[in-house]
Amino acid sequence: MLDDLAADVTAALAGNLRTAALWPYSLDGDDGFGNPVPTYGPAIACEGIRGSFESVLAGLSGIPRTDAKIELLASTLSVAPEREDKIQIEGAWWLIKEIEVDPAGAVWVCQCSETTAAP
Numbered sequence: 552m553l554d555d556l557a558a559d560v561t562a563a564l565a566g567n568l569r570t571a572a573l574w575p576y577s578l579d580g581d582d583g584f585g586n587p588v589p590t591y592g593p594a595i596a597c598e599g600i601r602g603s604f605e606s607v608l609a610g611l612s613g614i615p616r617t618d619a620k621i622e623l624l625a626s627t628l629s630v631a632p633e634r635e636d637k638i639q640i641e642g643a644w645w646l647i648k649e650i651e652v653d654p655a656g657a658v659w660v661c662q663c664s665e666t667t668a669a670p
Contacts, residue, residue: 556655556657557625557626557655557656557657560624560655560657560658561624561625561626561657564598564624565598565624565626565627566598568598568599568600568624569598569599569600569601569640569641570596570597570598570640571596571597571598571599571621571623571638571639571640572594572595572596572597572638572639572640573594573595573597573623573628573630573632573636573637573638574591574592574593574594574595574636574637574638574639574670575591575592575595575630575633575636576589576590576591576633576634576635576636576637577589577590577591578590589635591636591637591670592670594639594670595628595629595630596627597623597624597627597628598623598624598627599621599622599623599624599627599638599640600621600622601619601620601621601640601641601643601645602619602620602621602622603618603619603620604618604620604662614662615664617664617665618648618662618663618664619645619662619663619664619665620660620661620662620663621638621640621645621647621660621661621663622658622659622660622661623638623658623659623661624657624658625652625656625657625658625659626657628659631652631659632647632650632659632661633647633650634647634648634649634650635647637666637669637670638661638663639669643665644665644666644667644668644669645661645663645664645665645666646663646664646665646666647661647662647663648661648662648663648664649661649662650662
């Protein structure tokens with residue numbers, strides 16, 4: 552039943568959300584001395600929407616008012632988002648702090664803080 556719901560959500564929303572890009576974070580770089588260096592990319596195109604957390608939930612959960620709630624349509628991603636990944640949506644850059652997926656697996660809900668550092 553949840554598989555059908557995910558397909559229905561995808562059919563209803565695909566092509567109707569904002570274009571976005573997910574930049575995966577990794578420690579694959581090397582500084583030449585054997586130390587890992589954080590790297591990002593390549594960008595993965597996806598669709599999503601940026602909003603905010605409901606004020607009572609944010610207050611009780613300790614979510615800063617400046618954090619955004621970015622929901623990414625799972626079917627538009629080839630990888631699962633992870634902490635420290637970056638998202639570019641609506642001309643701004645966001646750093647993923649926390650991630651949840653809805654029970655049907657249709658939408659990734661990301662708590663993000665705005666960052667000026669592009670990958």
